[in-house]
Amino acid sequence: MPVAQDRARAAELRVRPDLESDLGKLGLRFGAAVYMRIFKREKLLELWVEDTDGRFVLFRSYPVCAYSGDLGPKLREGDNQAPEGFYRISSRQLNPNSRFHLAFNLGYPNAYDLAHGRTGDFLMVHGSCVSIGCYAMGDDGIEEIYTLAAAALRGGQSAFDVHAFPFRLEPADLEAQRDSPWYAFWNELEPAYARFEQDRRVPRIRVVGGHYLIDTR
Template sequence: MLRSRVVTAILMSCVVALAAALTGCASYYPPHMRPLSAQTRALMAEKGMTPSQPILIRIFKSESELEVWKKKDDGHYYHLKTYPICNFSGGLGPKQKQGDLQAPEGFYVVDAKRLNPKSHYHLSFNIGYPNALDRAEGRTGSNLMVHGQCKSRGCYAMTDAVIEEIYALALEAFSGGQEKFQVHAFPFRMTTANLAKQTDSHWFKFWVNLKEGYDYFETTRLEPPLAACGGQYVVNGNFPDGQYPNPKRSCPRYSKLPVVAFKPRPEKRAVAQSDLAKPLASVMDLHFGQATPVYNVMTLGPATPDLKAKPTKEAARGPAEKLAQRDR
């Protein structure tokens, strides 16, 4: 057990040191090949994550935030980081047609082919609009991206530094074996309170439908099983007799599958980056033999108290005596 903990600490030291070295050379790489920063790798280590684990992305228009989640070995997604969205065009509500400059809302899927290292906007990935439901509803448009350069014409624009990191996270996940990742694009955080403020909106019914996917992920921390029919998303649906729904037709009979609430497992103590400058025994809370006094250079006296020394007259006084002396 002791050997395992020591080896883990040594490996973590090597990983962060290597990441720091790579980050120092990052400016020499083209943008799509730049490695994750030492800070992000250290954050993953603290959270018990690895770069190669699968990712899931959530976008919130009103809050101008993009979240990246990573799937741990227990099969559930855990929050890694939230990035600011620098810019997006249009308002709340889904994209309807080519040229409306509206950023999409809904559930989308990104595979490695949708990553564009030669984007005119630094780096980008296509979120997959229009999806099957968009097409069934007659929504048009194409090449809707998350990209850099902080300017948008219907896309979600990030700073160049932010899109580089998100792009690197996607590459790491694909290299680790993930075939595609989900992107959930919401108008706002789909809490009951936030949705209640939108009852007069033309898109209220659509947003109630989006909330089903939002709630499923919030409850389970799993990718929501998604289908489309009858002009809406079907989240976590069970279609009997092999009747898979057609987005252009009404929904066949289906039921909802059981939902098991997520219970986070107890986290093991991770080795933080700040620990790496400390002695290994201190990080691992190990003690070898009796501690010796440490001497202070300025006073040439021991900086740690001598446990065998006799108490001074002041120290021997009780609390009542000290208070009485102070009040005189």
């Protein structure tokens, strides 16, 4: 087995028993589909797991150890901003050989980012507690996050969604940011946030004409 896979396998052996036990208490299954939300201002990553009815249940909330930049999206290579927006991660984006222990690539720039001329690459969710445009979760946190994500992909989920928000996009919180230069952009993120809050199903999102739209097909 390659050294990189040894690291991921060793992490899974450490954390899987407790994960399976805690999932079972919620009626959830190890290997079920996952979904993640990141909130910058709250410095929090939520990991949701799909139940037998196709809805997602909050399983764990992990503190974000570090992210770089301020509230607002990443615009260009070298601006040290962590991305905001909607990203999908497949198995090829997992990196068990990261120099930050374990990691997965968010897939920035996505179609929206490209439509707006945004640049940069290798934006990750990873271990350690150092960030240059990434979301650093610490080694203990990333071992659980990576293990659950890898198990979901092995279990049949083709890709999992990560929605990175500046903060919880509740109406009052969003209205308080009306003077922000990113107010219009955050309003494009809000419908997906609200839809998930309503039905606990991950909305399908398209980019049309440089705008995020919830796919109702």
